[in-house]
Amino acid sequence: MPRIVSLWLPQWPVHRRLSAEQRELRATERKHPPRAPVDPTRPFVIAEASETAPRIVAVNPAAADAGLVAGMRLADARARLGSLQVREADPTADTAALERLAHWATRYTPSVALFEAESGTDGLFLDITGAAHLLGGEKNLLADLAKRLAAAALPARLAVAETPGAAWALAHFARTNRPILQAGTEADALAPLPVEALRLDPATAAALRRLGLKRVGTLIGQNRAPFAARFEKEFLLRLDRALGRAPEPLAFLSPPSAYTQGRTLLEPIDSEEAIVAVATRLMGDLVPRLEADGRGARALRLTLYRVDGVAHEVPLGLALPTRSPEHVARLLRLRLERHARSLEAGFGFETLRLSVTVAEAMAPRQRTFARSDETERARRCTRLHDALRQRLGPQSVRHLAPAESHVPERSQISCIAPDETSAWPALETVQPRPPLLLAHPEPASVVALVPDGPPLRIRWRGTLSTVAGAEGPERIAAEWWREGADAPTRDYYLVEDATGRRLWLYREGIPGRETAAACWFVHGLFP
Structure with missing residues (x-):
């Protein structure tokens, strides 16, 4: 059974804008910046970029206390508060910052998805199926997540349920924060919530209220035919998804890997040798599962989580699948040497996760006794190819690939070494060609x-x-x-x-x- 965490950030555009202005202020290091920074203790709103009747997108707590709400016309808000602080909305920057937060959230599970448009684009879904026990259960996972978000001055509401729709509804409308909904109790938990908890568009929600249907419980168990005739099909689909009657696919940042291993350290590390040592142990933990499936790692991704919440990804690509922790450690050391300047450790990395992003079938190999010279030569060439790609970059290693032409200068092309090489065509008669x-x-x-x-x-x-x-x-x-x-x-x-x-x-x-x-x-x- 899936277990989904809904992480809702009620003031995400406001928080993102305040953080961006603070970074800009520190970067300029001026006593008199070009524009006065926002005072978070005074009413502050984010307004949409519109020349005609712009509306408020988000408000800070001070503006909310003054009676301002999202959706209000900016002109009405200014008439109410003459000293209102206003900044223009930047959805692109909001989404980019939310993606960075989502990468940080992969410390809890590799399966993290952003809220889509119908969910508000101000939060995340975390699929913690099979991952909660690593932190002592769902309650401890939510507590740790809330603690870290609070340390970053990022207010959030959390909920766990079996469906994304139910988790979203509880995170937005439940009276208590961090509720954990057990499987099969979705209908009872959603019944007292308003119909807006189903992520309906404003017009549909208003029409339901005019009909006297104000709570989700008034919709559950009703005859579906009148609803299907009067409303769009999305209405019943939202209800079915929240109750678990219909699946709701999530667009994760990256496809979930069948082979992933993470480790949270007692003390942060910041040296290259320590990172390689932990990654080697993680690869060693993955080897039994790869051997059991007869597969090897063709591409890997090491994610380093800093103490301050920044996540760094270190990808590794290999010419042939491998299950050797020593080979992976050697390539990782070369990659870290190449990116030593861009990989800022800050106060250290506290969590590391190694994922096999591409796994391929790996035939058994004889390790001792007789080994042909050709096999040993191919193994050395593969290791050299992998080392050059990590040290110089994948764009620097090229190879010759066959092309459909009999003209010698067109019969082969030089291209970047791919993950899979195409076979040279077999010829009945082989004519001599100069190297x-x-x-x-x-x-x-x-x-x-x-x-x-x-x-x-x-x-x-x-x-x-x-x-x-x-x-x-x-x-x-x-x-x-x-x-x-x-x-x-x-x-x-x-x-x-x-x-x-x-x-x-x-x-x-x-x-x-x-x-x-x-x-x-x-x-x-x-x-």
Whole structure:
């Protein structure tokens, strides 16, 4: 059975704006800032950005005591309070700050979602299914969450229920704070609450009140046909979701991971070695579960929670799945060295969580006795690839991928090393290709038998050499759909001169058919 925490922040836009202005004031370090800061002890409101009849979005406690409420016209509020402090609403900044708070809340559970538009966009849903016991139960989890929010001067109301709708209703309208609703008691708990507890739009709520239906209990058990005929289907859907009759999917910040492990420390840590040591133990705790499922970690995310509430995420990507804590520790150490300046420890990290974001099937490997050289070489290359990606960044490691073209310079492309590499196409006959392909074919002077004989002498880069042996030709037709119908054909030769140098060159154009005098180009080098 799911267990959902509703975290409602009644004054979120106000709190976010006051915090932002305090940071700006500290950053400027001026005695006389360009604009006087907001005095939180006096009436203060957030108003929507509108040129015609703007309305109040949120009010602080002083403004609420003066009779101002959200939805009131700003002109009426100014008429009532001449010294009213007003700031323009910034929904984008509010949402960004709420996302940062949601990342911080993942210290309790990896499954955290923001309130959507119908819920007010001023709170969070936390799916604590299977996570509450880590803090001694749901009551202790709510107490710890409320304590930390209070320390940040962030007023909040909390509730736990089996459905997001019921938890939201209790957090907003229950007489007591932090109620914990047991499974199967949703109808009894919601019955005395107003119909607004169902997250209805104002027009629907007003219509229900005109009909005398003011409490949720007056809607439960009623004949549904009249409601379906008069109201939008969202009305009955909200009721069913609150009572657990219909599912309510939540858009979590990140997909829940089947493999995650966290640890809260007795004392905060701030050194790189301590972080790596804790992360290594967390990976060791995940290994038995990965082995039982026959899977390995292909991508991981280490989340570091600072004492002051800031959360840092450290992603790790691997070329192949692994279950080695030592390998993960080595990559994490390289990543932390690369981000040493941007990773501010502050007063230290008190909680760490390691999650496997991508898990793939991992075949059993023989660790001892006979191990082929090819297997050992592939393992070393994989470890080198992983180390370079963590130390230099994933954008710095590139690889060659096959492309659908027979023209040598287009048959492969250089791209950022992906999580999964595409296989090279299997060919019935494999033609020789140089390991070093020049960026651009370089012209050469060639003496050859006409009309289509192999090269006998080559002058390239100012050096004249005699050909000792040649293989070819390999004819490659032009891609007429790209280069046009008149694009010349290429005849490639692999030649070796008297000094042992091996070149890959081609004759452009078929003599007598496409050109009168063929041109030669060196395109690559063989070892």
